[in-house]
Amino acid sequence: MLPKAEVEETLKRIQTHKGVIGTIVVNAEGIPIRTTLDNSTTVQYAGLLHQLTMKARSTVRDIDPQNDLTFLRIRSKKHEIMVAPDKEYLLIVIQNPSE
Amino acid sequence: MSTTKAKLKKPTLKVTPSSRVMNVSTSGVLRVNHSSTYARSINASVSRKSFSLAADSKILDKSSVQTPKHTVQVFDENGKDVTPQPLYQPDPAAVMSKHSKIFASDTSGGTMSDFYSTAYQTTTNASFAGPFTRSVFGSSTVSRGSQSTMESMNEEIEDPSSKRDVSISLSDVQVRREEVKELIKEEMLDEVVDRYLIESETLWLLHMPAVSVSVDSEEAESVKERNNLYMELCKNRMGNDKYVERSMQTFNGAPKTKEVQCEAITMVDAATTATTWDMYDSFRSAGLGEAALSPDTDKASGPEIVSNHRLDPTRAPERTMSVISTTSIASASSSRIEMEPFVVPSEDEPDPELIMQSEKFQQDLFVMERVILENIYQPKLAAYRQLPTLEDPDIVPKVVPTVVSRREESSLDEESTLTPALERLWSFSCELTSGHNVSSMAWNKRNPDLLAVGYGQFDFKDQKSGLICCWSLKNPTWPERVFTCESGVTTLDFSASNASQLAVGMHDGSIATYNVESREKTPVIDSSDCAHKHTSPVWQVRWIDHERGASGEDKGETLISVSADGRISKWFLRKGLDCIGPVLPQSLKVVGNLSITLTSPCSQGPLYRITWSPFCSDVFLSCSSDWTIQLWRQDLFTPVLGFTSTQSAVYDVMWSPKWATVFGAVNEGRVEIWDLGASILDPTIVSLASPGVKLTSLLFATETDCILVGDSDGQVSVYQLKNLTVGEGTQVDALDDIIGSTLASQL
Numbered sequence: 123m124l125p126k127a128e129v130e131e132t133l134k135r136i137q138t139h140k141g142v143i144g145t146i147v148v149n150a151e152g153i154p155i156r157t158t159l160d161n162s163t164t165v166q167y168a169g170l171l172h173q174l175t176m177k178a179r180s181t182v183r184d185i186d187p188q189n190d191l192t193f194l195r196i197r198s199k200k201h202e203i204m205v206a207p208d209k210e211y212l213l214i215v216i217q218n219p220s221e
Numbered sequence: 222m223s224t225t226k227a228k229l230k231k232p233t234l235k236v237t238p239s240s241r242v243m244n245v246s247t248s249g250v251l252r253v254n255h256s257s258t259y260a261r262s263i264n265a266s267v268s269r270k271s272f273s274l275a276a277d278s279k280i281l282d283k284s285s286v287q288t289p290k291h292t293v294q295v296f297d298e299n300g301k302d303v304t305p306q307p308l309y310q311p312d313p314a315a316v317m318s319k320h321s322k323i324f325a326s327d328t329s330g331g332t333m334s335d336f337y338s339t340a341y342q343t344t345t346n347a348s349f350a351g352p353f354t355r356s357v358f359g360s361s362t363v364s365r366g367s368q369s370t371m372e373s374m375n376e377e378i379e380d381p382s383s384k385r386d387v388s389i390s391l392s393d394v395q396v397r398r399e400e401v402k403e404l405i406k407e408e409m410l411d412e413v414v415d416r417y418l419i420e421s422e423t424l425w426l427l428h429m430p431a432v433s434v435s436v437d438s439e440e441a442e443s444v445k446e447r448n449n450l451y452m453e454l455c456k457n458r459m460g461n462d463k464y465v466e467r468s469m470q471t472f473n474g475a476p477k478t479k480e481v482q483c484e485a486i487t488m489v490d491a492a493t494t495a496t497t498w499d500m501y502d503s504f505r506s507a508g509l510g511e512a513a514l515s516p517d518t519d520k521a522s523g524p525e526i527v528s529n530h531r532l533d534p535t536r537a538p539e540r541t542m543s544v545i546s547t548t549s550i551a552s553a554s555s556s557r558i559e560m561e562p563f564v565v566p567s568e569d570e571p572d573p574e575l576i577m578q579s580e581k582f583q584q585d586l587f588v589m590e591r592v593i594l595e596n597i598y599q600p601k602l603a604a605y606r607q608l609p610t611l612e613d614p615d616i617v618p619k620v621v622p623t624v625v626s627r628r629e630e631s632s633l634d635e636e637s638t639l640t641p642a643l644e645r646l647w648s649f650s651c652e653l654t655s656g657h658n659v660s661s662m663a664w665n666k667r668n669p670d671l672l673a674v675g676y677g678q679f680d681f682k683d684q685k686s687g688l689i690c691c692w693s694l695k696n697p698t699w700p701e702r703v704f705t706c707e708s709g710v711t712t713l714d715f716s717a718s719n720a721s722q723l724a725v726g727m728h729d730g731s732i733a734t735y736n737v738e739s740r741e742k743t744p745v746i747d748s749s750d751c752a753h754k755h756t757s758p759v760w761q762v763r764w765i766d767h768e769r770g771a772s773g774e775d776k777g778e779t780l781i782s783v784s785a786d787g788r789i790s791k792w793f794l795r796k797g798l799d800c801i802g803p804v805l806p807q808s809l810k811v812v813g814n815l816s817i818t819l820t821s822p823c824s825q826g827p828l829y830r831i832t833w834s835p836f837c838s839d840v841f842l843s844c845s846s847d848w849t850i851q852l853w854r855q856d857l858f859t860p861v862l863g864f865t866s867t868q869s870a871v872y873d874v875m876w877s878p879k880w881a882t883v884f885g886a887v888n889e890g891r892v893e894i895w896d897l898g899a900s901i902l903d904p905t906i907v908s909l910a911s912p913g914v915k916l917t918s919l920l921f922a923t924e925t926d927c928i929l930v931g932d933s934d935g936q937v938s939v940y941q942l943k944n945l946t947v948g949e950g951t952q953v954d955a956l957d958d959i960i961g962s963t964l965a966s967q968l
Contacts, residue, residue: 126577183498
């Protein structure tokens with residue numbers, strides 16, 4: 123297990139990568155733990171992506187209940203939204219790959 | 222007579238079921254009989270006083286010759302003869318002696334019923350109907366009941382099917398007399414018997430007496446009188462003491478409105494979707510809940526959040542085992558929560574710090590970083606892996622010259638794309654490594670994407686602490702592992718048998734091995750305790766694979782080090798590193814650096830590198846600070862070929878793993894790729910370093926056409942060899958030819 127400092131460091135590093143617009147960590151209730159965006163945007167992202175993640179997970183597990191969703195990437199015209207879902211939290215990174 | 226005939230015809234009427242009266246009478250023949258007999262008996266009882274046995278003389282004369290028959294005569298109150306006439310008149314012409322015999326014995330008592338029985342059992346004739354019918358019609362005052370009885374009697378006579386029943390019933394009613402039937406004689410069977418059907422009596426089921434009486438009827442007078450009496454009574458009622466008006470009052474409860482109010486019934490919609498995974502989860506948690514409570518409870522302790530589906534490879538050796546254990550942990554915790562509903566599990570609520578600390582979160586961060594970097598570096602990595610690079614359709618290509626790279630210039634000739642060139646892909650660097658001099662690089666033997674880079678100074682001056690970074694191709698911005706050493710690292714090598722073992726040789730002569738798999742920062746084994754350790758910088762460490770395990774050796778691989786103090790040591794990896802004294806290398810093939818300074822007078826300065834050709838087993842290259850690269854053959858003491866291009870020390874040289882005639886060299890300011898097949902005088906590709914940076918090390922990538930160049934600023938740049946057409950095959954023959962021709966030319 124990495125020490126706490128390393129986790130923070132990794133998060134910071136992620137935020138400084140090329141093209142990364144924002145990084146959000148929210149807990150299961152949608153309360154942001156760490157975020158680099160403003161609160162309203164954070165809440166909006168968290169709420170919408172939570173529902174999408176539930177649906178994606180339900181889809182994956184409906185096909186095979188022993189399977190589970192590990193990562194979710196949504197590529198749009200402008201950005202790419204990457205979600206690492208978990209029961210307790212959601213890790214969301216929005217990146218603009220063309221930058 | 223016509224009336225008699227008519228009367229007779231009547232009896233001959235067939236019984237039809239449509240007639241209600243007939244129905245009633247025929248359906249219950251027995252009943253009718255009974256009723257008729259009852260009626261008869263009533264009539265008989267009414268007129269009992271005038272009962273007398275009277276025999277119809279005519280019938281008796283005919284029917285019974287021998288015995289006199291008593292005639293029965295019935296008189297009602299008025300004295301009228303209401304003797305029921307027999308319904309049946311036997312034919313006087315017919316000889317009914319036998320029949321009469323039967324009835325003669327029966328009619329000793331001379332009752333009515335006898336008479337009727339005779340009438341039934343004998344045939345009748347029209348001629349005999351006369352006296353009977355006359356009496357029938359004569360008795361107009363006969364009550365209806367008797368008349369109907371007679372009619373029903375007629376009917377009964379007509380009914381052939383009920384003959385026996387009728388007779389039996391008559392004989393049943395017959396209380397006083399006993400009937401003795403005569404035996405049926407054979408003559409009787411041959412006789413022709415006529416049967417007549419008659420209507421039976423009417424059965425009254427409901428009789429509602431009329432309210433009004435006809436004026437002509439006999440009751441009219443009495444009724445009128447009664448009416449008058451009543452009217453008198455009504456008149457007298459007023460004021461009569463007998464009749465007093467009285468009123469009564471009942472209490473009616475007053476109605477009262479009562480209102481009731483209840484709370485609004487809130488309706489809540491509840492819905493659920495039974496998905497496949499939902500059912501699977503419930504089934505699993507129900508099945509494993511109780512069984513897994515006792516074990517693995519110790520695992521559930523601690524602040525770590527164990528998720529159901531994320532496997533932790535370091536915890537459980539087997540994959541399946543860990544699945545079961547994690548599910549049982551989760552189910553155990555859930556069932557524990559269920560059992561104690563009132564205890565608020567404060568530690569089960571994941572607070573933010575807990576989330577951040579959890580392993581899964583770290584894993585997710587790791588993956589996320591890789592994903593982000595893959596987005597950034599995808600074209601470069603694709604080029605590295607020799608995959609076709611795809612254009613991102615969403616990226617609008619900017620009209621900005623992208624040729625100028627930040628630090629390096631690409632090839633000299635940029636206009637023509639067919640000349641061999643080096644294309645810079647990316648570089649491994651971070652702030653940790655900035656300022657450090659790259660001294661050595663090594664690929665992992667098992668994972669070709671893993672690169673170990675050692676940082677340390679070559680010179681004696683400016684000795685900083687050494688640094689080892691393990692880089693992954695998937696993350697050029699941050700090393701996967703960082704190890705700091707006391708002194709500068711001069712050499713690295715990964716073990717082949719144990720791919721996570723990295724041997725490091727340092728400037729101060731010490732050797733250490735690290736396990737790159739763990740996150741430990743300290744070396745596994747250090748040679749600082751060894752008495753025979755090197756005293757001067759270790760130039761090379763190498764793992765050597767022994768095919769035949771000599772006695773006394775535990776492992777198939779041993780570590781061999783060469784240092785500047787002239788010793789070549791073999792190390793044993795026991796608790797500490799222990800070495801055997803100077804060992805003459807038997808197989809020099811793998812040992813990179815030999816202190817050949819003793820045997821090669823041609824090189825003036827210290828040799829920095831010796832590298833054997835991977836294709837020709839007796840050919841090696843050396844580079845030294847005397848600006849030259851030299852090609853040697855093992856058996857010759859003088860170099861076969863020497864290459865000079867610039868007047869700067871050549872720090873590193875390496876054969877290409879792909880072509881026998883290609884090698885790369887790095888001097889202070891340039892990277893040179895030599896293709897001996899193309900030219901032995903000039904390098905094929907030259908790439909200049911950015912000013913102020915010295916290039917210090919070179920490494921070829923094993924499977925792709927890329928080279929890695931480390932510089933003095935801590936950067937390791939990855940270049941791709943472009944358009945380097947060497948020819949087919951490994952060009953071993955070409956190298957041999959070159960060497961051979963060179964040698965020949967020298968002679």
